[in-house]
Amino acid sequence: MSALKNREVLLGVTGGIAAYKSADLCSKLVQRGAAVSVIMTESAHQFIGATTFQALTNRPVHTKAFEVREHYRGEHIGLAQRTEIVIIAPATASSIARFANGFADDLLSTTVLATTAPVYIAPAMNCDMWAKAAVRRNISQIADDGMKIIDPEEGWLSCGQVGAGRMAAPQTILKVLENQFAV
Secondary structure, three states: OOOOOOOEEEEEEOOOOOHHHHHHHHHHHHHOOOEEEEEEOOHHHHOOOHHHHHHHHOOOEEOOOOOOOOOOOOHHHHHHHHOOEEEEEEEOHHHHHHHHOOOOOOHHHHHHHHOOOOEEEEEOOOHHHHHOHHHHHHHHHHHHOOOEEOOOEEEEOOOOOEEEEEOOOHHHHHHHHHHHHOO
């Protein structure tokens, strides 16, 4: 039996090409018995549709901070309180900067600030972006703040470059999340 069975998982999807891998991760979480809620940022919709995640989770996809879908005290409060673990995959440089600086300007950032659950970040970006001092500083800051980083992999990137920056494989992320609950 999976350590994720009957666990409330919040999947945050930000706007990067690796968002297609998030659908695979979502499916694998559900197959292991997790109850998955999805928050998509505005830019995530440029890469993948909400309908995909709705079909995989059999739950509404949350996108707007002030759109009441399930929680009448605010989606960010309701989602933050019910989740047992948060995974943000992919986590773009922009979203990482938001978390590092405590921004609360969209549903995902406010929910991350409101939750007491463990938060995992799976970065995905161009290798030159990943190497930038500002990104490294933001990664260090969110790690110091208690977020857990699932480092990107090296390999071919959608921009045609080869290097570190590929979002970790869904199977790798899944193992990390299962280990959080392993007894």
